[in-house]
Amino acid sequence: MNSTHRQIAVIGGGLSGICSAYFLAAKGYQVAVIERRAHVAEEATFGDSGLLAPGAAMPLTLPGAMATFACRFQDEPRVLLAPGADFGRRRWMRQTRQAQQHEFAENKLRLSRLSAYGQGLTLQLQAHHNMEHENGNGVLHLFRQPAEAARMPHLQEAARQCEFKHQALDAAAIRTLEPAFSSEAKLAGALYYPDDMAGNCVLFAKQMRNAAQELGVSFHFDSTVRTLSADFGGRVSLLLESPHLASHMQVDAVVVAAGMSSARLLQPLDTVLPLRALQSYSALVPVKNPDDAPSMALYDDSYKVAMTRLGGRIRISGLLGFVPPSQTLPPKALRNLLKIAGDYYPNAANYNQAHFWSNTMALLPHGLPVLGPTRQGNVFVNVGHGATGWAATVGSARLLSDLMAGEEPEIPTDGLLPRDLLG
Template sequence: MPQQTTETKTDSVTNNNTHRQIAVIGGGLSGICTAYFLAAKGFEVAVLERRANVAEEATFGNSGLLAPGSAMPLTLPGRFATFRCRFQDEPRVLLRSGIDMARNRWMRGTRKAQQQEFAANKLRLTRLSAYGQMLTRHLQEHHALEHENSDGVIHLFRHAADAARIPQLLEAAQQSELKHKAVDAEAIRLLEPAFASGAALAGAIHYPQDQAGNCVLFAKQMRLAAQELGVVFHFGCTVKSLQPEFGGRVALEVEAPQFESSRLMVDGVVVAAGLQSANLLRPLGTVLPLHALESYSALVPIKNPDDAPNAALVDEAYKVAMTRIGNRIRISGLLGFVSPSKTPPPKALRNLLKIAGDYYPNAANYNQAHFWSNSMALTPSGMPLLGPTLQGNVYVNVGHGASGWAASVGSSALVAEMLAGEEPAFDPEGLLLQHMPVAK
């Protein structure tokens, strides 16, 4: 199929009308991988992205964890602890002052999911992420992709309330046939000699098969792999609305200089556009229970390689991950119910460096850290949301979170299988839109 550039004028998304045409809205990891898997199945695919390149929003803030064992449904501190966070110098969650009814409804859904559905959701997420990790490894090998993968993840629990879930996490790992082992601080130092924390730990788990790497690099290389299969990427393209048409097609109203017409016709749509997905689908009667959260990251140069981590580390209390990427350490996580800002709040900056210093104080030049923040759309349970909407030819693939690399790849493959009318690789129960409760 002839590729189109953003300079090409056309009234259709693609030129060849002999195959089903699918538009994927969103050029993050989920959109790229969905397009790749669809093209591999013979679909004619175009990706519509409002930014100037792929992986510039939520994917850019991904933690780099490729880790089914340590993948966790969202868990937040209890209500009292959460609202105290405004006044703490080292908050676990950042909150904007004032009353926010939408946030409160969403958090009620989060608490319900933690209390009633955590064990089932953890097992689902582990299985989905294990599928995604397997696919990622295959893609890296098949396309000879460059990567900066490291092996092993240590999942730390500072507080007894968090550590109380360890039996459920071990059960999920056991059922998913993942190698795992509960460890204490002494055992961690045997695995990671540079681990220097003297802080008391309530518990920890080591997942030797979990990995970490450069998610953004993977996403950009997958764009090239998708283009080799005929996928066309249109940048600077904002989708304003979707409208199902008679005959089983979908009309997209777009704002983009490369199209002569603002109306595009396709056979199907996959919406993988983060919070924008909710705005696009609401007029069609589909409500996505998404809320925008900020996530914060820092990249620091390694100063003493012998004092730097080899395995990745996840601090459950602060939702922070530390991953080694070549001669740098990436520190990412810490959630905020605050307004988006290019400049992360000072509390977030202090927290990220403080947590890294707790475990590897001599590893890096923390005073040379480069910081950024990004918005991500999460469901109350922290579980991905995928599959068909009320319109049978409009699908969704959202909600993977900052640590959702593996889950995103797995979800994308499942969506492609569904669109192709194939039996999914495994039962997606609990991940489909019709199974997702809306917080009230």
């Protein structure tokens, strides 16, 4: 145990912050989680797709994917764009394109390895704490366009290196595995990962909060960290707005796991993270005909949308938008989610009874999370996992706790550290 980090504040009560707190407390640290909302898992975690799927795990930055960002004028845009010039968005997209062209295969392998690690940890935690879950086995990764299916050799190579079971399928083979799959859906290719899973990420996050509290972690809600500053003597000061905490807190170390707020908090400490806010759109629909509903999860590569079965409900999530958060959800997003679900399972659910919501995610240009120490040695970061990042989030939290304790991580962290991103 690193004795200089006895008291640790974790900023953010999503899955990243909860799991970071849990693994740190398990190593004997005194940990407090500070969350601006009234409960855990109310922002990016609430919008998670539910995929627990190292095989299908993908950096957002795929070769050719940025063409989808030019779909503003289509009736069925794959990514929603706000009108007008946005030079920050253009710069972020250029960085993303560079990652696609030069680092896709390497980043895919890194994310698959991290997600496999996190999937194993998740199953261990569920078993150890006797957690309720809605896990289901098998994920279909679907490609509508030939240009998207052309990436399959990269994905299969990553699967081979990580020893994931996988199988390339045509539409007929998919229907053999999944009889409810619609014969009207036109596909250019598909990969099937039998050991990938899907479940209820929010349920897991809430139960992880209980497990963390049993280890002594304290949770402070309705509390916002305004600033971080490094003090003489190696401590960190937090300036807070909170109904039940003092306005000033001093700790030995801080973990910043606060989504888009992470960039604002870290910038004064000479750590500039190129995070970009994207909206993720989701729908929950009741199953109408169980025999026509999916028995396994699927991920539509073209629209970046996942469908997961949760008992008598189907969750459709992941459509992205470079648009400001709004109380009114864009009609195009809502139509798209239901269209995509209907393409594959038209008779499965009462789609006219869908419940919709939107969440903000913080993403990095290379499509990977970033974890570990910043230039300020006792300030750490754990952000950027994305809408399909459940497994990667759990894996990242464990790696972070090992780094903070001065222990050797169980898997390589290359490409995931802040210094790899910032240079």
